[in-house]
Amino acid sequence: MLETILAQLAPTHTKLIAVSKTHPAERVMELYDRGQRIFGENRVQELTAKYEALPKDIEWHLIGHLQTNKVKYIAPFVACIQSVDSWKLLEEIDKQATKHSRVIDCLLQFHVAEEETKFGLDMAEAEELLQNPDFPSLKNVRITGVMGMATFTDDQTQVRREFQHLRSIFKELKARFFAEQASFKEISMGMSGDYLLAIAEGSTMVRVGTLLFGAR
Ligand SMILES: *Cc1c(COP(=O)(O)O)cnc(C)c1O
Numbered sequence: 001m002l003e004t005i006l007a008q009l010a011p012t013h014t015k016l017i018a019v020s021k022t023h024p025a026e027r028v029m030e031l032y033d034r035g036q037r038i039f040g041e042n043r044v045q046e047l048t049a050k051y052e053a054l055p056k057d058i059e060w061h062l063i064g065h066l067q068t069n070k071v072k073y074i075a076p077f078v079a080c081i082q083s084v085d086s087w088k089l090l091e092e093i094d095k096q097a098t099k100h101s102r103v104i105d106c107l108l109q110f111h112v113a114e115e116e117t118k119f120g121l122d123m124a125e126a127e128e129l130l131q132n133p134d135f136p137s138l139k140n141v142r143i144t145g146v147m148g149m150a151t152f153t154d155d156q157t158q159v160r161r162e163f164q165h166l167r168s169i170f171k172e173l174k175a176r177f178f179a180e181q182a183s184f185k186e187i188s189m190g191m192s193g194d195y196l197l198a199i200a201e202g203s204t205m206v207r208v209g210t211l212l213f214g215a216r
Pocket of ligand 1: 019021042063064190191192193208209210211
């Protein structure tokens with residue numbers, strides 16, 4: 001499956017985040033041995049345990065909701081935090097990254113699904129965050145794009161609409177806040193059930209778990 005997905009992503013240069021949550025380190029190692037280097041986890045404790053057990057050239061992405069009091073555990077090594085949904089969290093990531101003399105890439109997570117349960121910002125909240133007078137002083141976080149999850153539904157039209165919405169948010173933020181920043185370029189959208197649709201709608205990063213590792 002890995003090779004099939006990589007071939008589907010290649011024409012658009014879309015990156016694959018292999019979502020290994022709930023699966024043991026040995027399963028991660030199998031994909032690592034086949035060349036995969038970017039992995040995603042949604043829980044801090046599991047992420048930290050896998051980081052310690054596995055090769056250090058793995059690029060770890062945190063894709064799940066993050067509490068501010070847990071940032072310190074992942075700040076020494078995490079490559080990208082995809083789930084930034086508040087100013088408080090961004091400030092804490094900056095503080096912990098500074099302690100380790102690192103710059104941590106962050107994606108702003110947006111709520112684009114109709115479902116109530118999903119975390120994420122709306123446009124007004126993102127504007128407020130980016131216009132915070134202290135934002136320019138955060139030197140150890142780098143916002144490289146946006147992340148979102150579509151509604152879990154068979155309705156392709158709805159999923160497509162939600163992906164298009166996320167892409168329009170990306171474009172607006174790019175124009176208004178990041179026009180000069182080439183590294184603001186990521187749209188993280190698409191999972192096992194909808195990644196082909198996501199690629200078609202401009203995803204630069206898909207987060208695929210079940211298709212690679214089996215059901216959780
Ligand atoms: C679990 C998870 C995924 C992967 O989901 P699959 O359907 O197993 O591919 C992607 N993104 C987030 C945020 C997740 O929590």
